[in-house]
Amino acid sequence: MSTARKNSLTRMLEASVTNRVLELTSVPVEVVAGDAVSNLERYGIPVGIGGVLGLLLLAAAD
16 A cells, blocks of 8 residues: 655644554555655645634734
């Protein structure tokens, strides 16, 4: 089975077919990691989430 390499934040937020298969199967499964994550996933997504959380905190303070 193949899977894309993802950072921990992306893995936490997205449902993973690979993780689900590993949880449900009773037979050994070999997982082969694919290419590394893109720069958007590595930097863009955490920055976007941080920005949204900052705006929510700012709105709650007013």
